[in-house]
Amino acid sequence: MNAPVNLRADPQLLNEAFRAIKAEKNLRNRDAAAALGVTEGEVIASGVGSNQGFGAIRLKGDYAAMIARLETLGDVMALTRNESVVHERVGTYRNASHEGHVGLVVGEDIDLRIFYSHWKHGFAVTEDTPRGPQRSLQIYDAAGAAVHKVFLKPQSSLEEYTRLVDDWTAAEQSAGISVIPAAVKTTPRPDAEIDVDGLQLAWAGMKDTHEFFGLLKKFSVARTQALRLVGDDFAYRVGHGATLAMLESAAAAALPIMCFVGNPGIIQIHTGPVVNIKVMGDWVNVLDPAFNLHLRADRIAQSWVVQKPTTEGTVTSLELFDGEGETIAMFFGKRKPGVPELPAWRDLVAALPRL
Numbered sequence: 001m002n003a004p005v006n007l008r009a010d011p012q013l014l015n016e017a018f019r020a021i022k023a024e025k026n027l028r029n030r031d032a033a034a035a036l037g038v039t040e041g042e043v044i045a046s047g048v049g050s051n052q053g054f055g056a057i058r059l060k061g062d063y064a065a066m067i068a069r070l071e072t073l074g075d076v077m078a079l080t081r082n083e084s085v086v087h088e089r090v091g092t093y094r095n096a097s098h099e100g101h102v103g104l105v106v107g108e109d110i111d112l113r114i115f116y117s118h119w120k121h122g123f124a125v126t127e128d129t130p131r132g133p134q135r136s137l138q139i140y141d142a143a144g145a146a147v148h149k150v151f152l153k154p155q156s157s158l159e160e161y162t163r164l165v166d167d168w169t170a171a172e173q174s175a176g177i178s179v180i181p182a183a184v185k186t187t188p189r190p191d192a193e194i195d196v197d198g199l200q201l202a203w204a205g206m207k208d209t210h211e212f213f214g215l216l217k218k219f220s221v222a223r224t225q226a227l228r229l230v231g232d233d234f235a236y237r238v239g240h241g242a243t244l245a246m247l248e249s250a251a252a253a254a255l256p257i258m259c260f261v262g263n264p265g266i267i268q269i270h271t272g273p274v275v276n277i278k279v280m281g282d283w284v285n286v287l288d289p290a291f292n293l294h295l296r297a298d299r300i301a302q303s304w305v306v307q308k309p310t311t312e313g314t315v316t317s318l319e320l321f322d323g324e325g326e327t328i329a330m331f332f333g334k335r336k337p338g339v340p341e342l343p344a345w346r347d348l349v350a351a352l353p354r355l
Contacts, residue, residue: 008038011176015046019054030146039144044123045177056138059122060170063139064103066122067114068096069167070150072160078110079149080261080268084299084320084328087261087268088292090153109290111269112148118265119147121177124165135161139265144179147265185324188222195219196229203230206309224325227304235306237355238318242303243295244284246318246331247277249348256334257345259293262327271334293329295320300328305349313340316349 007014014036022032033043047056059066070076070093079088091109098104103114121140126133135158137150152161199219203226206212216226227235250257251274259270276287279297286293301323308315315335320328333345 007036011046014043015050018043018046039179040146041121041140041144041177042179044125044138046175048173048175053128056123056125057165058170058173059124059168063116063119063122064098066168067093067103067105069164073156075153075155077151077153078268079151080266081146082263084296084322085261086294089268089270090290111271113267115265141265142180143182147263188225189220191229194221194229199226200230203234204309207311209308209310209315212308222325224302224321227306235304238303238305238352239355240300240303242318242352243320245352246348247274247286251275251277253344255344258332258334260330312338315341316346318349
């Protein structure tokens with residue numbers, strides 16, 4: 001569905017329609033934008049200069065410096081999502097660094113891998129809610145898709161947040177943004193063109209999990225295609241119920257796990273236990289005080305157990321993909337570089353039924 005030209009071209013009309021449909025149908029911002037046929041970034045940008053229950057301030061660039069400044073806010077909620085899953089983690093942004101367009105935040109609670117080249121539009125957003133004003137920093141890519149959001153919590157420093165927003169307020173505060181179509185996904189090469197023997201040999205010779213991305217590039221192979229071709233010794237499929245079974249088993253055993261969720265602009269990681277696992281319709285949820293996960297189980301097209309050799313032994317993951325082969329989420333046992341993975345995690349994953 002395409003937005004009527006007058007809505008997309010007129011931020012004021014778009015903002016009015018956005019607020020009206022939210023009030024009428026009690027929709028989340030992303031769903032309200034979809035109902036209007038525009039992106040979430042466009043409806044957020046339509047609120048620049050507005051103070052009618054929903055307003056936004058356009059932020060200037062230098063996002064790496066802004067992320068480093070977030071530590072002054074204390075505990076906040078970091079949110080990263082893709083089309084199939086939402087990952088929310090409460091904590092403080094610590095140990096921020098960057099080199100060029102690649103950044104890191106490495107704290108006990110907030111753990112991020114950031115790709116700043118995808119951070120195109122930033123806003124400080126204030127939205128009236130029944131519990132009072134909700135304040136957040138929100139980043140969108142060139143296509144208007146959400147990359148990362150930072151929400152204030154009751155314990156966050158409102159004073160430091162106000163200072164940060166003042167310092168990052170852009171000179172240009174006109175409403176609206178122009179978006180470009182999302183990149184067209186490339187079609188994987190035919191299996192017959194892949195050097196499968198070379199792929200298997202290189203996989204067996206990995207010494208670090210970070211070598212995996214270079215391996216895919218070297219053999220010009222799509223991720224799920226590589227899992228299919230490398231053989232059962234390194235990757236095999238499990239049923240779509242594997243995620244729920246894994247989460248429930250980890251919760252029952254108090255086994256700490258790692259949960260990676262990302263999009264082209266960021267990867268967000270939770271490390272620790274999961275406790276409160278709830279299924280609500282199509283959604284599998286983790287509802288813990290510091291970590292929430294909301295996963296659309298109906299969007300899982302493939303679930304794989306993947307084993308990568310390293311100098312510390314095999315690293316085992318449960319990896320989920322949608323119908324287009326895009327990564328939804330990845331789960332590992334809690335581990336640090338130089339430390340072998342937990343045997344209990346390996347046993348838990350081995351018990352998941354194969355397809």
